[in-house]
Amino acid sequence: MVPFPEEPAAARGTSEAQPPGPAPTGAAPLPGPRPSDGPEAVVEKVEVELAGPAGAEPPQPPEGGWGWLVMLAAMWCNGSVFGIQNACGVLFVSMLKTFGSTDDDKMVFKTAWVSSLSMGMIFFCCPIASVFTDTFGCQKTAVVGAAVGFIGLLSSSFVSSIEPLYLTYGIIFACGCSFAYQPSLVILGHYFKKRLGLVNGIVTAGSSIFTILLPFLLRVLTDTVGLFHTLRVLCIFMFVLFLASFTYRPLAPSAKDKEGGTKGGNNRFSLFSRRKFSPPKKFFNFALFKVTAYAVWAVGIPLALFGYFVPYVHLMKYVNERFQDGKNKEVVLMCIGITSGVGRLLFGRIADYMPGVKKVYLQVLSFFFIGLMSMMIPLCGVFGALIAVCLIMGLFDGCFISIMAPIAFELVGAQDVSQAIGFLLGFMSIPMTVGPPIAGLLRDKLGSYDVAFYLAGIPPLIGGAVLCFIPWIHSKKQREIGKTTGGEKMEKMLENQNSLLSSSPGIFKKESDSVI
Numbered sequence: 001m002v003p004f005p006e007e008p009a010a011a012r013g014t015s016e017a018q019p020p021g022p023a024p025t026g027a028a029p030l031p032g033p034r035p036s037d038g039p040e041a042v043v044e045k046v047e048v049e050l051a052g053p054a055g056a057e058p059p060q061p062p063e064g065g066w067g068w069l070v071m072l073a074a075m076w077c078n079g080s081v082f083g084i085q086n087a088c089g090v091l092f093v094s095m096l097k098t099f100g101s102t103d104d105d106k107m108v109f110k111t112a113w114v115s116s117l118s119m120g121m122i123f124f125c126c127p128i129a130s131v132f133t134d135t136f137g138c139q140k141t142a143v144v145g146a147a148v149g150f151i152g153l154l155s156s157s158f159v160s161s162i163e164p165l166y167l168t169y170g171i172i173f174a175c176g177c178s179f180a181y182q183p184s185l186v187i188l189g190h191y192f193k194k195r196l197g198l199v200n201g202i203v204t205a206g207s208s209i210f211t212i213l214l215p216f217l218l219r220v221l222t223d224t225v226g227l228f229h230t231l232r233v234l235c236i237f238m239f240v241l242f243l244a245s246f247t248y249r250p251l252a253p254s255a256k257d258k259e260g261g262t263k264g265g266n267n268r269f270s271l272f273s274r275r276k277f278s279p280p281k282k283f284f285n286f287a288l289f290k291v292t293a294y295a296v297w298a299v300g301i302p303l304a305l306f307g308y309f310v311p312y313v314h315l316m317k318y319v320n321e322r323f324q325d326g327k328n329k330e331v332v333l334m335c336i337g338i339t340s341g342v343g344r345l346l347f348g349r350i351a352d353y354m355p356g357v358k359k360v361y362l363q364v365l366s367f368f369f370i371g372l373m374s375m376m377i378p379l380c381g382v383f384g385a386l387i388a389v390c391l392i393m394g395l396f397d398g399c400f401i402s403i404m405a406p407i408a409f410e411l412v413g414a415q416d417v418s419q420a421i422g423f424l425l426g427f428m429s430i431p432m433t434v435g436p437p438i439a440g441l442l443r444d445k446l447g448s449y450d451v452a453f454y455l456a457g458i459p460p461l462i463g464g465a466v467l468c469f470i471p472w473i474h475s476k477k478q479r480e481i482g483k484t485t486g487g488e489k490m491e492k493m494l495e496n497q498n499s500l501l502s503s504s505p506g507i508f509k510k511e512s513d514s515v516i
Contacts, residue, residue, distance in 0.1 A: 066247070067191030073244035074184035075206035077142075080237040081177045083210025085122070088115035089316030089333060090215050094222040094230070096317070099162040108317070110162050112440035115313045117170030120433025125178035127422035138183035138190075142245035145179025150238040152176055157231040180241055187248045204344055204402075211337030215330035285419050293357065293474040294411045296466065298424050301404075304367045304463020306431040307374055307456030311336075311393065313436040315377070318449045323383050335387055336394035343398020351403045357410045357474045359403050364464040366396040371460030378450040411474065431459070 095111045132141045152172030156165055188203065221230040289295045312333075319329045347366075351359045373393040380386040405421065412420045439452035446452075 063192055065191075066249075069247050070187055070191050071202060073247045074188060074203045076244050077180055077184040077206075077241055078203050079206030079210035080241050081122070081181050082207040083214045084234060084237070085115075085119050085177075086207070086211040086312055086337065087214040087218055087333060088118070088313060090218040090222065090330065091115070091227070091230070092313055093316050093320060094218075094227045095162065095165075098227045106441070106444050107162075108443050109437055109440040112313055112436040114162065114165045114170050116309060116433050116436035117166060118174040119309060119312075120429040121171055121174035122178045122181070122429075123425040123432065124429035125175050126182055126425040127419070129179045129182035130419075130422050132179065133183050133186055137250060138187045138248040139245065139250070142180050142183040142248050143242060145176045145181075145183075146238055146242035146245050147176070149173050149176025149180060150235055150242060153231055153238055154235050157228040157235075176238075180245060183245070183248055190251055205341055208337045208341030208344075211340070212334045215333045219330050285416065288412060288416055288420055288423065291412055292477060293470050294408075294420060296470055296473060297360070297407070297411060298427055300463045300466035300470075301363075301424060302427040302431050302463075303466060304371075304460045305428055306435045306459035307439075308370065308435065308460065309432045310435050310439045310452065310456040311374060311377065311390075314439055314443070314449060314452065315390075317443075318377070318453075319383075319386070321449070323386075332386060332390045335390040336397065339391045339394035340398040340401075343395040344402040345398075346395075347399035348402040351406055357407065357471045359407050359410065360467050360470045362403050363400055363407070364467050366399040367460040367464035367467070369393070369396040370400070371457040371464070373457075374460070375454050375457035377453045411470075435459075 092111060092115055095114065096107060099111070100107050129141065129145070149172075152168050152174075156168040156173065159165055159168065184203070218230060221233055225233075289298070315332055316329065319332060323329065347362055351362060354362065370393060373389050373396075376389050377386065380389060404424075408420050408424070435456070439449070439456060442452040442455070443449050
């Protein structure tokens with residue numbers, strides 16, 4: 001799984017790429033108050049207005065050049081981080097063979113914690129990584145993150161039992177991946193604007209490509225050189241990511257931009273220099289949860305994900321138990337990767353034609369099919385049927401991922417979308433960490449995965465049902481705001497008329513006399 005790469009760039013663009021000069025006469029009024037509006041927001045608006053005169057435009061992203069190299073680096077980041085996570089089923093089987101014991105009846109439960117903790121920590125650290133990205137920049141954050149991930153993965157290859165992997169692989173490696181991944185989302189918006197959709201599609205495809213290829217590579221490596229040497233080979237991916245992170249260099253001002261900055265002109269770099277001295281903004285904006293529709297969304301999504309990651313972790317183990325005579329069993333993970341990439345492109349395009357918050361219904365549809373396909377896994381008596389189930393599951397997995405950012409924009413607006421998604425990713429870490437170990441415990445106690453997969457399909461159905469209320473809640477709130485805003489405008493017009501009449505009675509008297 002990989003989250004949506006477009007949102008941070010878009011969110012950043014709304015605060016940095018807008019012309020900061022005063023609005024021209026006759027311009028549309030500013031939108032109503034947002035959850036983040038407060039003293040800090042007012043000060044920042046003043047800083048923006050001081051940046052330069054109206055009429056000047058900020059420099060446009062280069063739309064290529066060095067940006068293409070940045071795109072390839074971000075694609076490698078996306079693929080290596082989530083490709084390894086999505087192929088964890090192969091490593092899971094290898095860990096059971098390496099550390100398994102006939103005396104330990106809870107080995108599946110213990111081993112499942114490694115992969116689920118790793119995926120959960122990636123999402124849990126996303127809000128924190130976004131703060132570091134804003135503070136220290138994309139390049140420094142990504143380089144340090146890739147280095148930490150390399151250290152965690154390398155140290156995982158020297159353990160002698162399963163428990164140390166909770167720290168080395170589940171926490172250190174995952175935290176490094178999170179800090180390397182977050183800047184790759186942001187940097188794309190610096191180099192692309194017109195082509196940002198194309199670039200995001202290419203970067204997102206990195207996860208699908210790696211998810212297709214890595215299971216075969218990991219299977220060959222674990223069978224030939226063992227688990228520990230396989231982890232050391234994967235360190236090469238993290239080292240390449242470490243080098244690739246140096247491409248996230250900030251845009252240098254051109255001679256024209258510098259001249260404009262010297263004259264106090266309106267450009268991105270003079271704005272940055274002024275914002276350094278503005279009062280710091282709140283790191284965590286909990287006022288977002290006053291938006292009822294967002295609060296319901298932030299509860300419904302994690303609720304649906306308690307069973308979401310179970311197939312990624314346990315599917316390979318289940319296939320080995322159920323279809324012992326089959327070959328190329330990794331094809332089930334490959335099928336999920338292929339159709340997930342197709343689903344991101346297909347449903348992302350469909351979402352463009354769905355107005356407003358009604359995009360949530362696509363997520364409801366995706367959770368319905370994900371839950372249904374999870375329940376159908378134990379019912380597949382032949383390997384071909386299981387492949388069909390995985391193809392459908394991957395397609396709607398891509399649907400769920402691709403429309404998260406557009407829904408966030410609709411619920412809270414561009415000003416607050418970055419933190420809104422950051423909070424959501426943090427909440428998602430809890431069910432994605434807890435779900436697979438519970439499934440492993442059920443497997444250890446019952447001797448079969450059937451009940452685990454049946455139960456894994458229930459949370460997506462419940463979460464999807466909760467999400468159905470969001471369009472109704474959002475539209476009701478919009479109607480209330482519309483009524484309030486309309487009444488306030490009418491009152492303000494009457495006040496302006498009365499003040500004008502009271503302050504200049506002589507003028508109106510002369511005009512009336514002349515008319516008479």
